[in-house]
Amino acid sequence: MNRFSIIALPIAALVLAGCSSTGTTRVAQAPVVTQPAIVQPLVPTSAQNVQTAKLTTSIANGFVDPSALALMTAKDSNEANSAQFYALQFGRPGAPRQWAGDKGTTGSVAVGPYVRVNNLDCRDFTHTIKIGGTDYVKKGTACREQNGVWNVVQGTA
Template identity: 80%
Template sequence: MNRSTLLAIPLFALALAGCSSTGTQQMGQAPVATQPVVVQPLVPTSAQTVQQARLTTSIANGFVDPAALARMSAKDSSEANSAQFYALQFGRPGAPRQWAGDSGTTGSVAVGPYVRVNNLDCRDFTHTVKIGGTDYVRKGTACREQNGNWSVVPGTA
């Protein structure tokens, strides 16, 4: 087949399809709402949940060794907190999430698989902070509460 035949076949089919209706039909108009309809989600979106949890998840609550926490700047704490939250919330087991703060302070957060305990999602974590050549390691288990916040299980860190 040549090119013109290949183009002509679909055009011919479209032309026939346009001729297939017979007669005229009256279409009714759908009712028009006079007031705008506002739909509120029943459940918070994942973005809303992430934002709320990120604001209240704190490395000061057992996620980082207290000796390291005392030496960390505000930027270090912010970066470590963000990495901790995102590792717990979205991290793949065994794939550490790296972070870097001020003056060469670095760290990583590794998480285990999700485990369901008392109707809560829980994960083991290891948070390593490196300050001035010294590694501070904190291991524990964190669970996501009903409101989306992550907290360290007492006695595991």
């Protein structure tokens, strides 16, 4: 009987396996998970404040030498403003951020480390602009206000 069960068991398994493959097979589909709708926060996040700060920080507010500002085109101003903001906001100390404008106008912005003054983040900066072979250099200190806007608090030409 022991031999019979050793031989019969595999044969029975093969017969049953053959029977199960002849019917239609139904495959259950897993539920589909959709992405939840993105809901805007009621309070602006820091990333949203950064974007607002970029739009309101202006090189015309003391970030560049006034004599250079008078010679700059709109593209020059936009490029310089963007470089100034990103250097202040994200720049590594001593690593200048380069920019290029119209007709060969170029510039760079170098910043120092963050310093905490009166509960505000402040940084020294040097903004150098080259227009027609002449260098215009503006050095100063800028602080980021509570609303994210960078303002020059001290500057020298």
